[in-house]
Amino acid sequence: MRRILRWLWEFHGTPRLESQVRSYPGVRPRNVTATREEIDALLAAANPALRLWLLLCSDLALRSGTAVKLAPPNYDPARGELRLITKGQAHMTIPVTQEVRDMLDGCNQQSPETFIRQLWHRGQRRATKPLKSGCDGIDALRWQFKKLCAQVGITRRITPHDMRRAAAVAMLNHTQDLREVQALLGHRNLQSTFWYLDHDARPIKRSMLEIIKRPEWRKENVA
Secondary structure, three states, X not given: OHHHHHHHHHHHOOOOOHHHOOOOOOOOOOOOOXXXXXXXXXXXXXXXXXXHHHHHHHOOOOOHHHHOOOOHHHEEOOOOEEEEXXXXXXXXXXXXXXXXXXXXXXXXXXXXXXXXXXXXXXXXXXXXXXXXXXXXXXXXXXXXXXXXXXXXOOOOOOOHHHHHXXXXXXXXXXXXXXXXXXXXXXXXXXXXXXXHHHHHOOOOOHHHHHHHHOOHHHHHHHO
């Protein structure tokens, strides 16, 4: 809208009105992060299908909607890697943790069914209801996740996506590198990555400002 109004003003002599268009901030994600204790409790109590779903979110920082759609064509057993297309339509290859690899290797690599659907149907003998088709059964998984939270005593509202954010925060704590976190999350825009982490921003240290201004300050103070 601003561009159109500026163009009309510059080339057609209309009043300059672009400053009258209100600026709206982008929609920001939740800033809730699941704790390690909550994640471990949920994983310990989850059935195999739900456990894999949560591991894909907490170990690999995948979106819950992406994780539920992964199938054998997305997986390279020899390399232990997943190939997928992100929400931003970018191609992404990510290695899997050993625990995830063990679960994926135990699935039928020739089946057209998603990994989570395979594990879900494998549990039918234990009176598990069939996973319904719409959206690869994500609604059923969300319902099971809600019940699981109540079962392990988690009273606050958390979602599988909060586990993705927990993985991002853990990566930042370990690497201190936003680019590493960006690669993990599969973001094209670094601003999107920062929105995941701005609630976890650290205070600036006076010593760091001195080092930026005068690198030799570090040597003098260490000596």
